[in-house]
Amino acid sequence: MVQYTFYFLSFLAILSALMVVVSKNPVHSVLYLIITFFAIAGHYVLMNAQFLAAVHIIVYAGAIMVLFLYVIMMLNLNADVEPHKSKWLKFAATITGGLLMIVLIGALRNVSENAAAGLPGNDIGLVKNLGRVLFNDYALPFEVSSILFLSAMVGAVMLGKKEIK
Amino acid sequence: MNTLIILSAVGVLALFSEMLNFKKALGAIILLGLVGAFAADVMAWNTNRHYYNEMMVVDNFSVAFTGLLIVITFLWFIMSPDFFREPSSRIDHFALIIFALIGGQLMTSYNNMLMLFLGIEILSIPMFILAGSNKSDLKSNEAALKYFLMAAFATGFLLFGMALIYGATGSFQIQNITQFIKSQQGNIPVMLVAGILMMLVGLAFKVSAAPFHFWTPDVYTGSPTVITAFMSTVVKTAAFAGFFRLFSMCFESSSATWANTIWALSALTIIIGNVTAVYQTSFKRMLAYSSISHAGYMLMAILALNQYAQGSILFYATAYSISSITAFAVLLLVSHLAGNDSIESFNGLAKKNPLLAFATVLAMLSLAGIPPLAGFFAKYYIFTAALQQHYTGLVIIAVMGSLIGVYYYFRIIIALFKSENDDVVIPVNNTFKVFLVVTSVAALLLGIMPQLVAGIL
Numbered sequence: 357m358v359q360y361t362f363y364f365l366s367f368l369a370i371l372s373a374l375m376v377v378v379s380k381n382p383v384h385s386v387l388y389l390i391i392t393f394f395a396i397a398g399h400y401v402l403m404n405a406q407f408l409a410a411v412h413i414i415v416y417a418g419a420i421m422v423l424f425l426y427v428i429m430m431l432n433l434n435a436d437v438e439p440h441k442s443k444w445l446k447f448a449a450t451i452t453g454g455l456l457m458i459v460l461i462g463a464l465r466n467v468s469e470n471a472a473a474g475l476p477g478n479d480i481g482l483v484k485n486l487g488r489v490l491f492n493d494y495a496l497p498f499e500v501s502s503i504l505f506l507s508a509m510v511g512a513v514m515l516g517k518k519e520i521k
Numbered sequence: 522m523n524t525l526i527i528l529s530a531v532g533v534l535a536l537f538s539e540m541l542n543f544k545k546a547l548g549a550i551i552l553l554g555l556v557g558a559f560a561a562d563v564m565a566w567n568t569n570r571h572y573y574n575e576m577m578v579v580d581n582f583s584v585a586f587t588g589l590l591i592v593i594t595f596l597w598f599i600m601s602p603d604f605f606r607e608p609s610s611r612i613d614h615f616a617l618i619i620f621a622l623i624g625g626q627l628m629t630s631y632n633n634m635l636m637l638f639l640g641i642e643i644l645s646i647p648m649f650i651l652a653g654s655n656k657s658d659l660k661s662n663e664a665a666l667k668y669f670l671m672a673a674f675a676t677g678f679l680l681f682g683m684a685l686i687y688g689a690t691g692s693f694q695i696q697n698i699t700q701f702i703k704s705q706q707g708n709i710p711v712m713l714v715a716g717i718l719m720m721l722v723g724l725a726f727k728v729s730a731a732p733f734h735f736w737t738p739d740v741y742t743g744s745p746t747v748i749t750a751f752m753s754t755v756v757k758t759a760a761f762a763g764f765f766r767l768f769s770m771c772f773e774s775s776s777a778t779w780a781n782t783i784w785a786l787s788a789l790t791i792i793i794g795n796v797t798a799v800y801q802t803s804f805k806r807m808l809a810y811s812s813i814s815h816a817g818y819m820l821m822a823i824l825a826l827n828q829y830a831q832g833s834i835l836f837y838a839t840a841y842s843i844s845s846i847t848a849f850a851v852l853l854l855v856s857h858l859a860g861n862d863s864i865e866s867f868n869g870l871a872k873k874n875p876l877l878a879f880a881t882v883l884a885m886l887s888l889a890g891i892p893p894l895a896g897f898f899a900k901y902y903i904f905t906a907a908l909q910q911h912y913t914g915l916v917i918i919a920v921m922g923s924l925i926g927v928y929y930y931f932r933i934i935i936a937l938f939k940s941e942n943d944d945v946v947i948p949v950n951n952t953f954k955v956f957l958v959v960t961s962v963a964a965l966l967l968g969i970m971p972q973l974v975a976g977i978l
Contacts, residue, residue, distance in 0.1 A: 464715060497639055511646065
C-alpha cells in the first residue's frame with residue numbers, strides 16, 4: 357500500500373513538475389506547481405513527517421503561491437509573452453540537463469537500499485520531537501537564522517524606499 | 522563566539538542609529554565594534570572550544586580567517602564612507618555589510634553542514650541587495666538580479682549535495698561524516714561521491730571558479746565600486762575559508778574521488794581568468810577577471826592539502842585582499858572623477874597624483890606576483906604546497922597563467938606613466954591617504970616578512 361502510494365505521488369510530482377516547465381500560460385504553471393507541492397507534502401507524510409507536511413502546504417502551497425500569482429498579476433503576464441529564446445540555447449540546455457540526469461541516475465542506480473542510514477524511530481517527525489531537537493541541539497542555527505531574516509528585511513526596505521533627493 | 526555576539530550587536534545597533542539619533546557617530550561606533558570583535562577573536566587563539574552541540578568550533582584556522590575578514594572589513598569602512606552621500610542609505614549599507622561579515626565568520630568556523638549553509642546565505646543575501654543598491658543604474662539592477670538567480674541555482678546544487686551526503690552518512694556533523702568516510706576504508710558509497718561533487722559545484726560557484734564564473738564579470742562590473750571591493754575581498758576570502766575547511770576537515774580521506782575535478786577546475790580557472798583579462802578595456806572588468814584567476818591559484822591549496830596548505834591559503838587570501846582593496850580604492854577615486862572605469866582614465870596619474878599612482882603600482886605588482894611584494898610569496902607558497910604533492914603539470918599551467926597576468930597588470934602601470942594633457946588633480950582627503958599608505962606598507966611588509974602571516978597556521 358505504502359509502495360503504491362509512493363509511486364503514485366512520485367508520478368504525480370514529476371508529471372506536474374514537467375507541466376510547470378512546459379505549459380505556455382504562467383498561471384497554469386503556477387497551478388501545476390501547487391499540485392507538485394501537494395504531492396511532495398504527501399511524501400513527507402509517508403516518511404512520518406506530519407508537521408513538515410503541514411508546514412509545507414501552509415508555506416508553499418499557501419503563501420508562496422499567492423506571492424507568485426500576485427507577481428504574475430502585477431507584471432500582467434498572460435499568455436505567450438515569454439521572451440523568445442534561441443533554439444540553440446534550448447538545445448544546449450536540454451543536452452546538458454539530460455547529461456546531468458543520466459550521470460546521476462547511472463551513479464545512483466546501484467546504490468544499495470540500506471545505504472540510507474536508518475531513521476531513529478517512527479515518531480521522529482512529530483512536533484514534540486521536532487521542537488525538542490530544534491531548541492536543544494539546533495539552538496544556535498535557529499538563533500543565527502534570525503540574522504538572515506533581519507538582513508533580508510533591511511534589504512527589502514532599502515530597495516523599496518524612495519531615494520531622498 | 523564572542524566575536525559573533527559583538528558583531529551581531531553592532532549590526533543591530535547600526536539599524537537603531539537613525540531612531541536614537543546617533544547617525545553621526547555611527548562610523549566611529551562600527552569601527553570600535555570591529556576592533557572589539559577583533560580583540561575577542563584574538564583572545565580565542567589556541568582555545569579550540571566547541572559551542573552548542575558541536576555546531577561551531579573556534580579553532581586556530583577559524584580565528585585566523587575571522588581575524589583577516591575583520592581587518593579587511595575595517596579597511597573597507599575606512600575607505601568607503603565618502604561614497605555614500607546620503608546618510609540614510611549609509612545606515613542600511615553599513616548594517617548589511619556587518620551582517621555579511623557575520624555570515625563570513627560562520628563560514629570560517631562551522632562544524633555542521635547546516636551552519637555552513639546558514640553562513641553562505643547570510644553572506645549572500647546582503648550581497649544581492651548591495652549589488653543592486655544603486656537603484657537608478659540599470660547595470661546595478663542587472664547585477665543584483667543576475668547574482669540572485671545564479672546564486673539561488675548554485676545553492677540548489679549545494680543543498681542537493683548536502684541531502685545526498687546526509688542520505689549516505691546519516692549526519693550533518695562534520696566529525697561524523699569524516700568518521701563514516703574513514704570507516705569505509707576507500708570503498709566510498711556512490712551517493713556520497715555524488716553529494717561531494719554537488720557541493721563542489723555550489724562552492725565553486727561561490728568562489729567563482731571556471732566554468733561557474735559567468736556571473737562574476739557582470740556582477741562585479743554592475744555593482745557600485747565600493748560593493749565590488751567588498752565582494753572581491755571579504756566574500757571571496759570567506760568562501761575560500763568555508764571551501765577549504767569542508768574539504769580539508771571533512772572530505773580529505775576521500776580525496777581520490779574529487780582531486781581530479783579540482784585539478785581541472787583550477788587549471789580551467791587560471792587559463793580562462795588570465796586569458797580573458799587581457800582583452801578587457803575596463804579596469805573594473807579586468808579586476809573581475811583577475812579575481813577569477815586568483816580563485817584558480819587558491820584552489821591549488823585545496824588540492825594540495827598538506828601541512829603547508831593552510832598557511833599558504835591564509836597568506837594568499839591576505840595578500841590578494843590587501844592588494845585588491847587598494848586597487849578598488851584607487852579606482853573609486855579615479856572613476857568618480859572620470860565618470861567611467863576604463864583603463865584610459867588612469868593615464869598620467871603618476872604626474873597628477875603621485876601617491877595614488879604609487880599605491881596602484883604596488884597593488885598591481887603584488888597581484889602580478891613580482892618580488893619582493895606579498896603577492897610573490899603568496900604564489901610561491903601555494904606552488905610549493907602543490908609541488909610537494911606532485912602536481913607539476915598544474916604548477917606549470919599556473920606559472921604560465923601568472924606570466925599572462927604580468928602582461929595585463931603592467932598595462933595599468935604603463936597607463937599611469939603616459940603623458941596626459943589635462944592636469945586635473947584628483948582631490949584626496951587625509952583618511953584616504955593614510956589608508957593607501959597603510960595598505961601599501963602592508964603589501965611590502967608581508968612581502969619582506971611573509972612568515973608573519975603564513976607561519977601562524
